[in-house]
Amino acid sequence: MNSFYDTHAHLDDPQYEQDLPEIIARAIAAGIDRIISVGTCLDSSRRAVELAEQYPCLHAAVGWHPEDALQAPADLRPDLVKLARHPKVVAIGEIGLDYHRLPSAQGGSAADDARFKTRQAEIFRQQLEVAAELGLNCIIHQRASFDDTLAQLQPFAGRVRCVFHCFGESVERLKLILATGSLVSYTGIVTFKNGQNIRAAVAATPLDKFMLETDCPYLAPVPHRGQRGEPAYVKEIAETIAPVKQCTLAELSAATSRTARDFFARLT
Numbered sequence: 001m002n003s004f005y006d007t008h009a010h011l012d013d014p015q016y017e018q019d020l021p022e023i024i025a026r027a028i029a030a031g032i033d034r035i036i037s038v039g040t041c042l043d044s045s046r047r048a049v050e051l052a053e054q055y056p057c058l059h060a061a062v063g064w065h066p067e068d069a070l071q072a073p074a075d076l077r078p079d080l081v082k083l084a085r086h087p088k089v090v091a092i093g094e095i096g097l098d099y100h101r102l103p104s105a106q107g108g109s110a111a112d113d114a115r116f117k118t119r120q121a122e123i124f125r126q127q128l129e130v131a132a133e134l135g136l137n138c139i140i141h142q143r144a145s146f147d148d149t150l151a152q153l154q155p156f157a158g159r160v161r162c163v164f165h166c167f168g169e170s171v172e173r174l175k176l177i178l179a180t181g182s183l184v185s186y187t188g189i190v191t192f193k194n195g196q197n198i199r200a201a202v203a204a205t206p207l208d209k210f211m212l213e214t215d216c217p218y219l220a221p222v223p224h225r226g227q228r229g230e231p232a233y234v235k236e237i238a239e240t241i242a243p244v245k246q247c248t249l250a251e252l253s254a255a256t257s258r259t260a261r262d263f264f265a266r267l268t
């Protein structure tokens with residue numbers, strides 16, 4: 001059987017509280033035998049680390065999501081460093097900038113927007129500093145903030161590599177990312193009927209420059225679209241991507257697994 005990594009899952013999500021052992025068992029049965037559970041705040045990062053301690057196939061990424069930037073402590077670094085030193089932590093993430101839902105869209109002012117963006121940039125920078133200090137790479141979340149995200153990463157070029165997770169941008173932007181030495185990863189959106197632009201990006205991505213992920217419980221691929229996602233569904237994502245790359249599943253397994261082991265510290 002071809003084995004794949006799920007490089008981005010949120011297994012600390014309350015939706016998995018009842019049946020996580022079954023979820024993990026189904027993933028392993030489907031050949032998804034390495035999973036990275038990604039944190040979105042200190043609590044969720046802590047839970048991701050605890051899960052990684054319980055399940056040999058699980059690793060953790062620790063970080064604070066930009067959407068929750070206003071709830072972050074003034075200085076995230078001390079707590080994040082402590083978590084990130086854990087032997088099963090393989091990256092800092094998910095971190096970045098998200099301008100999709102700004103306060104002004106919900107009755108806030110332009111000043112509220114500016115404050116939110118500034119706070120996002122502050123905690124993003126703090127977390128990049130931690131990554132550089134500890135020699136870890138980063139999982140990047142960006143939405144409607146592509147140029148600012150690249151600008152924030154610029155001072156860390158050569159010290160921190162990134163994966164732009166759930167990539168859904170143009171081929172031009174893909175090339176900008178790859179030129180910085182960073183990577184992308186693809187979710188179940190690639191299987192959606194209206195995912196032509198994603199499949200075009202996949203076609204343009206060299207076989208050794210991308211990884212696979214579910215972002216579960218979100219973005220379940222066809223035929224599970226709209227339901228709770230789980231790591232086993234990397235199989236459907238791989239089955240969609242292999243023909244786009246005109247390669248076999250075995251070749252896709254070998255390439256994406258090598259890329260993941262090379263990108264994520266301490267990943268076996």
Ligand SMILES: [Zn+2]
Pocket residue numbers: 008010038094215
């Ligand atoms: Zn995520």
